Amino acid sequence: MDTVAMKTKLTLSVDRNLLKEAKSRAAKRHLTLSGLIDEFLAFFTRPQLYCFKCGGIYDVETSKVCPKCEWSICPRCQTCKCQLGEEASKVAFHMRKVYENLVGGRLMLEGEINRIARAAQLPPKTKTDEGIL
Numbered sequence: 001m002d003t004v005a006m007k008t009k010l011t012l013s014v015d016r017n018l019l020k021e022a023k024s025r026a027a028k029r030h031l032t033l034s035g036l037i038d039e040f041l042a043f044f045t046r047p048q049l050y051c052f053k054c055g056g057i058y059d060v061e062t063s064k065v066c067p068k069c070e071w072s073i074c075p076r077c078q079t080c081k082c083q084l085g086e087e088a089s090k091v092a093f094h095m096r097k098v099y100e101n102l103v104g105g106r107l108m109l110e111g112e113i114n115r116i117a118r119a120a121q122l123p124p125k126t127k128t129d130e131g132i133l
């Protein structure tokens with residue numbers, strides 16, 4: 001990062017027992033709750049994925065979406081779900097579920113968000129045209 005991160009205080013309400021367990025686990029691993037929450041918020045705000053094919057990391061929101069499988073396309077090797085075999089795409093699907101549960105829903109891509117927003121404002125007959133990008 002080329003800018004110095006400004007820190008600010010944050011007050012949260014969380015499950016008392018969970019907090020106790022989390023503090024204990026964090027201490028054992030020499031981590032701080034602030035650091036963990038920072039990491040989580042960074043992922044939530046700017047989600048990044050590792051490509052299941054080449055292992056490269058990329059921003060979910062700026063990546064292109066395959067119109068066929070609707071998965072993000074790795075900008076390095078151009079792989080989406082279409083290039084994965086059935087078993088591999090099953091594994092990828094369920095691994096991605098872990099992320100999605102963490103961020104409270106499906107990883108939304110910038111293009112996908114815009115498409116949904118546009119579709120919501122347009123009459124139904126143009127919705128099918130939207131699918132052909």
Ligand SMILES: [Zn+2]
Pocket residue numbers: 051052053054055056074075076077078079
């Ligand atoms: Zn890749």
Ligand SMILES: [Zn+2]
Pocket residue numbers: 066067068069070071080081082083
């Ligand atoms: Zn695809």
